[in-house]
Structures are given as structure tokens and as C-alpha cells.
Amino acid sequence: MNTENWIAVGAGIVALVAAWVSYTQARHARAQTLAALEQVAIAHRQLEQAEAVHREQNEPYVIVDIQPDGPGSSLLVLLIENIGPTVARDVKITADPPVTSASGDNLTERLQGAMSAAIPMLPPGRRLKYAFDVSSRRFASDLPTAFRFTVEAKGPFGDVEPMEYLVDISSWRGTLRGERPTGKLEDALKSIAGSISDLSEAYGRANASAIRMNDQDALDRLRQELDGGSSGT
CATH class of the missing domain: 1.10.287 (Helix Hairpins)
Structure with missing residues (x-):
């Protein structure tokens, strides 16, 4: 093999080595780029989670329940309360089935009127209480004892995710007079x-x-x- 051929072989080897180095560097750079993108994605998810936690911790939390008016009381009351840290606005509550009372049509009208009207503002800790029924009359009737309440409201960040509550008053049967107020x-x-x-x-x-x-x-x-x-x- 003459000198020119050796030179050509050497040049080929150098070219191959250079190509391999370039390929290795490109793979390493690609891996670094992917790692950086993954870190950006993780940071973005963490930011979204932090924002979601912050929003959840600062949203109103309106609950609906039916319970005795007090120890030993036979009167059942419908409670609407904001236990969250911020003001709830434009609160709308629906019941399935519609609320009815065994203690007279007048009480049923009051309950349904209260449920159909949106509550403009419900500050933190505010509790609204409505007479619902007399336990003895309720449990002696054929009226439903379980209701699904859906609560919609607005908070400082806009619409709050609707909340659903399944309230079954049959658990209060026979327990309302267990203790006198005194x-x-x-x-x-x-x-x-x-x-x-x-x-x-x-x-x-x-x-x-x-x-x-x-x-x-x-x-x-x-x-x-x-x-x-x-x-x-």
C-alpha cells in the first residue's frame, strides 16, 4: 500500500472517529434536553397542584344537612352553612326529591321557597336554619326520608365545583327524645x-x-x- 492509500485510510478513520464523537455528543445533548423538558413538566405539574391546593383552601364550602333542632327536640331543621374560609356568593341548592313536610302545606311552601331562591351572599360561619318537620309526623307518613342536595356557588376564583350531599334522616328515628334539654x-x-x-x-x-x-x-x-x-x- 502506497503513501496515498495510507493517507486515505487514516483520513477515513479520523472521519469515522469524528462521526462517532459527533453522534455521542448529539445523543448526550438530546438526553440533556429531554431531562430538562421533564424537569419543566414536573415543575409545571407541581405549580398546578400548588395552585389547586391554594384555590381549594380559599374557596367557600357550603354544606346542607337535616338534623334535630337540639338535644331532646322532636323538631327537624334544614341547615345551610358555609364552613369555608371565604364568602360564598350566588348559592343555589336543589333537592332530589323536592323537600316536603308532613307538618302542613304552609311549611312545605316555606321550605320550597327557601330552596328555590338563590342566596346572594353566605359569609364564613353563617348558618341558615329552616323548620323542616316534626319527627313523629314525618316517620308516621309515607314521605321520603332521603334527599340528594346539590350545591352550586361562586367563590373568589369564580364557580366552585358543585357539591352533592346524600342526607338520610331515617337514622334519627327513635333517637330524638333521648335527652331532655335540661x-x-x-x-x-x-x-x-x-x-x-x-x-x-x-x-x-x-x-x-x-x-x-x-x-x-x-x-x-x-x-x-x-x-x-x-x-x-
């Missing part, structure tokens, strides 16, 4: 009376001798007064 007060007074009785007995035992002497002194004075009165007569 039950806790009566129990506390009984406890105080028992403590006073125990204290009185303990005081009597500890001071029995002094009490007997005091009683004897009083009896002696009474006898002296009676004897004095008899002598004077």
Missing part, C-alpha cells in the same frame, strides 16, 4: 346534692362530740328557763 343541668344538680349530703355526714361524724355538748348546753338552758319560770309563779 338533662345535663339536672344531673349536675343531683351530683351537687349528693356531695353536700356526703359533706354533711362527714362533718357530723367529725364533730359528733361537740354537737352533743352543744345540744346538751341548749337543753340545760331550756331547763333553767323553765325552772325559773316555775319558781316565779
Whole structure:
């Protein structure tokens, strides 16, 4: 092989090495580009998640429930309450089936009127309470005991995702009169009376001798007064 051929072979080898280096560098650059794009995508997802959490934490949260008006009460009430941190606006509530009362058509009209009208503003912590029914009449009737309430509202970021609540009042059957409104007060007074009785007995035992002497002194004075009165007569 002459010199020219060796030169040509060397040039070919150099070209192959250069091509391999270029290919390796291109693959490495492509891998770096893909890694950078993946990091951008991850950062974008994290940003979206952070925004979603921030929005959820700062949106109103309107709930609907039916429950007794208080311990021992037979009156069931419909509650609408904003337990979220911000004002709920244009609150709309629908019920399936429509709310009805076994305690008179007038009460049914009031309930349906309240449900059909949008609530312009419901601040955080605000609770609206409507008389719903008397438990004994409700459970003695054929009216439904389960309702699906759908709540739509607007918050500081616009429309809030609609919320659904399945409320079944049959769980309150037979439990509404379990405790009188004054039950806790009566129990506390009984406890105080028992403590006073125990204290009185303990005081009597500890001071029995002094009490007997005091009683004897009083009896002696009474006898002296009676004897004095008899002598004077």
C-alpha cells in the first residue's frame, strides 16, 4: 500500500472517529434536553397542584344537612352553612326529591321557597336554619326520608365545583327524645346534692362530740328557763 492509500485510510478513520464523537455528543445533548423538558413538566405539574391546593383552601364550602333542632327536640331543621374560609356568593341548592313536610302545606311552601331562591351572599360561619318537620309526623307518613342536595356557588376564583350531599334522616328515628334539654343541668344538680349530703355526714361524724355538748348546753338552758319560770309563779 502506497503513501496515498495510507493517507486515505487514516483520513477515513479520523472521519469515522469524528462521526462517532459527533453522534455521542448529539445523543448526550438530546438526553440533556429531554431531562430538562421533564424537569419543566414536573415543575409545571407541581405549580398546578400548588395552585389547586391554594384555590381549594380559599374557596367557600357550603354544606346542607337535616338534623334535630337540639338535644331532646322532636323538631327537624334544614341547615345551610358555609364552613369555608371565604364568602360564598350566588348559592343555589336543589333537592332530589323536592323537600316536603308532613307538618302542613304552609311549611312545605316555606321550605320550597327557601330552596328555590338563590342566596346572594353566605359569609364564613353563617348558618341558615329552616323548620323542616316534626319527627313523629314525618316517620308516621309515607314521605321520603332521603334527599340528594346539590350545591352550586361562586367563590373568589369564580364557580366552585358543585357539591352533592346524600342526607338520610331515617337514622334519627327513635333517637330524638333521648335527652331532655335540661338533662345535663339536672344531673349536675343531683351530683351537687349528693356531695353536700356526703359533706354533711362527714362533718357530723367529725364533730359528733361537740354537737352533743352543744345540744346538751341548749337543753340545760331550756331547763333553767323553765325552772325559773316555775319558781316565779
